[in-house]
Amino acid sequence: MRKRNACTICAVRQKALCRGLPEDQQGRLNRTAYHRHYDAGRFISGADQRQDWFATVLSGVIKLTKSLPDGRQQIVGLLFPADFLGRPFRGRSPFTAEAATAVELCCLDRCHFEDLLQKTPGLSQLFLERTLDEVDAAREWMFLLGRKTAEEKVASLILLVARRLRRAGADGGAERPAVHWDFPLSRTEMAEYLGLRIETVSRQIRALRSAGAIEVAEGRAIIVRDLAALERMAQKECE
Amino acid sequence: MRKRNACTICAVRQKALCRGLPEDQQGRLNRTAYHRHYDAGRFISGADQRQDWFATVLSGVIKLTKSLPDGRQQIVGLLFPADFLGRPFRGRSPFTAEAATAVELCCLDRCHFEDLLQKTPGLSQLFLERTLDEVDAAREWMFLLGRKTAEEKVASLILLVARRLRRAGADGGAERPAVHWDFPLSRTEMAEYLGLRIETVSRQIRALRSAGAIEVAEGRAIIVRDLAALERMAQKECE
DNA sequence: TGTGCCGCTTGATCTAGATCAAAGGATGGT
DNA sequence: ACCATCCTTTGATCTAGATCAAGCGGCACA
Incomplete structure (x- = not known):
């Protein structure tokens, strides 16, 4: 019951990637999507480690980091509510994801999502736009870091x-x-x-x-x- | 004549985005694509300035920069042969593109390309993968700049x-x-x-x-x- | 009621890289 | 052949931010 209409009461519904799905697909989504919770500071997914699911951030903030064996560490991105976590079309992401605050995620199987992406032009279009925005944001941050x-x-x-x-x-x-x-x-x-x-x-x-x-x-x-x-x-x- | 089979003799053919197009589409592409040349140091396209075409780099290196009125400048990306230049789904790019060396481009109308992107799943999939790689590369560079x-x-x-x-x-x-x-x-x-x-x-x-x-x-x-x-x-x- | 830890602040000092300054090469125009 | 300009190197000095070093306050745990 609660699960049936989870999407319709979802706080990030209008802002997240799911917006790219037609109504009926959202219903199907409900049946396979599931939530996860992480306390602040917890490891979510690792650099060069297989991750077989993707997620939309429902609440909280996630940091993406890269670190060297010698201890140097750099945060290379932050994820806020409605943002997407994961690296489609590649088993492993080169960065580590950790919960900066308590985090609530709405997760989907890797293959299910990649499948959806193939089949739903609206979704992949939206995903592409988001990704282009991320490139721009990363480059803005490069300016900050360098200058x-x-x-x-x-x-x-x-x-x-x-x-x-x-x-x-x-x-x-x-x-x-x-x-x-x-x-x-x-x-x-x-x-x-x-x-x-x-x-x-x-x-x-x-x-x-x-x-x-x-x-x-x-x-x-x-x-x-x-x-x-x-x-x-x-x-x-x-x- | 030369133009008819330009794609089949193209140096970056196997590496560029065009790979995502079926053979017959490539033929159609030929009819509208055109080349441009820029000498080293020349301005190509501007921050916050309408750009109504996209391009694949055939040869040479392009730098993407961001600069502040006070003179501070940062290169936020480099484009090499087979890379894509432009910012689909948004009239203007927030960065300036300049030729670092002599550059040869293969250009396409904005609306033609965006149209192709909508209609050709293979192309938009490939474009998405490229863009995801670019995000990763930008983040790697953030590590370099910061640490x-x-x-x-x-x-x-x-x-x-x-x-x-x-x-x-x-x-x-x-x-x-x-x-x-x-x-x-x-x-x-x-x-x-x-x-x-x-x-x-x-x-x-x-x-x-x-x-x-x-x-x-x-x-x-x-x-x-x-x-x-x-x-x-x-x-x-x-x- | 301690006490140990953790995250943060503040101060003192040090240094990697910036800034200032000058002097070669290249290259192109006349 | 000469001059002007641009790019690069090299040296001297300076400084923003790193590093080292306490100290402080909150919080968990005994």
Whole structure:
């Protein structure tokens, strides 16, 4: 029962890939899709390790990382609600996926999804558009990593997260970015995404705080006090 | 005449996107596809500027860049022979394309290509796979930009170019990377791709040279003397 | 009520790579 | 043949951010 109409009550329904499926296909989907939960910090899927399922993120944030034996690690992507996890047409992904926060996934068998992709032009078209957007986003981040200062990097990251969480509906769709929310990344993770060290991130957050752009509240909450100032500090160049 | 069977004599035929088209479609393609030439350094298509055609690179190397009004510039991608240029389903690309070397393109109307993409599952499947590979490559480069040292960056770039040019058939398909070829990027461009300054690139090339990994010949030629050493210096982590 | 751990901040110092400066080669035009 | 320009190298110095080193506060566990 609950399972029959899971799609119709799904929070990310209008934003996720499933939008590319005709109504009747969604019904069939219901019968095979299943949910998974991961606590913050848990390993989800591994670099160079077979993964025989794909998923849509229902809630939470996932980080994609690459690391070297010598300990160097870099976050190469973040997945927010409605984003897709997995690497079709290739058994293994070159990156590791880990839950940055508690995560809820809606999963599908690899072969089932690849099958759907073949048979449903609307779906594969949508998937292609998403993937093209991801290339663009990755390239924007390359600019950040290669050319921005530490302060710009941190400001850009806060803006990125604010925008993405807003899009995910975390603040009920207000027309301006969420100003107050629990930041989904630890200082260490911020550093790993920005190509910085944790101490530098900490100092730059202090700088943004004294500039009045943001405020740091209890827990991991970050409050955007002055959006325009934050955008200025990000060099108006985030995403 | 020449145009009729242009596809059948095309150098990148087996590697380019066109492979995703059935034979008879390739014939139709011939009638509308046309070639373009750009000299080294020429502007090809602009950030946020309408581009109503797509292209396959026949020869040469294209750089995709993003730059800020304050002069900071970053190369966010390189296109080699058989690669695809353009951004379907969105009028404008957020990046600028420029010829790094002399470039030959095989072009197609935007609407014609998007039409083909809709109608030809094989083509859109292939295009999707290519795009997924591009995301992976961009993320690998994010690791390089965020975590590698200057020396590792330069070594990685030389390896990347060697491999891509080999794949493009520049050395007739030898089973090891090309050891001798004209490097397609200037020092400035290398720096722009690596998130470094030109002086640093120059010094690191000197370092690789004194380590015996490479040799710099007249013109822009780079000779890979010791592939294993070069790979070691790239932290075995290039692409 | 301790105590040990973890994530974060803050300060002091160090260094890889940036910046500043100058001086070769190449190459093309006259 | 000469000059101008551009690309590259090399040297000297500077600095943003890394590294080293405490210290602090919250939280879990005994």
